[in-house]
Amino acid sequence: MRRVRADTDRVLTRLRDAEGGIGLIELLIALTMLNIGLLALVASLNSGMATLNHASRVSTASLLAERRLELYRGVGATAVGLHEASVTARYTGETVYGCDPAVMDPALTCSAASRTAQVYLATCTATVERCMPTRVVTGPDGQRYRVDTYVVATTPAATGPVRPVKLVTVVVRDAGDLERMYARHQSTFDEGT
Secondary structure, eight states: OHHHHHHHHHHHHHHHHHHHHHHHHHHHHHHHHHHHHHHHHHHHHHHHHHHHHHHHHHHHHHHHHHHHHHHHHTTOGGGOOBOHHHHHHHHHHOHHHHTSTTTBOTTSOOSGGGBOSOBOBOSSOTTSGGGOSEEEEEOTTSOEEEEEEEEEEEOOOOSSOOOOEEEEEEEEEESSOTTOEEEEEEEEEOTTO
C-alpha cells in the first residue's frame, strides 16, 4: 500500500509541475494578446493624430483663403485684379502657379499657349497685398502656407442677358510641398452691379 501511495504522490507532484508549465504558457499567450491589442491601440492613435493634423491644416487654409477673398470684397469689383509684372513672373517662372485649373484647361498639357483664361490686371503696385498673385504666410497654427490668387474673366450660366464677371480663385498650398493643396475657394465680382 505504501508503494501505491508513493507512486500516487509522485504522479500528483508531476501533474502539479505540468500545471505550472501550462500556467507559464497561458501567461505568455496572454501577454502576446495584450501586446497585439496595445500595438493596435497605438496605431489607431497615430492614425487619429494624422487625421486631426490634416483637418487642422485644411481649416487653417480655408480661413486664409476667406481672408484673401475678403480683401477683394472690401475694395469693389473695379479694383479686383493682380499686379501685371508679378503675374508674368509667376507664369514664366513656375508651373505650379501657371498650370492651375483656374487659368488653364486641365486636359491640356501645361504651357503658355494652353492658358484659356483672361487674367484681370489691376493698376496697383506689387507691395499691395491684394495685388500679389502669390504670398507665403504663417497661419494661426504656426505652419507656413502659400496663398495663390487668380483673377480671371468668366461668363456665368444664366438665362437672359449675361455679361462677363471676374472670378477670383484662391488656392492655399503647403509652403514646403506645393503639390499639396489644402483649400480652393472662389468668388465672383460683377462690375455692373
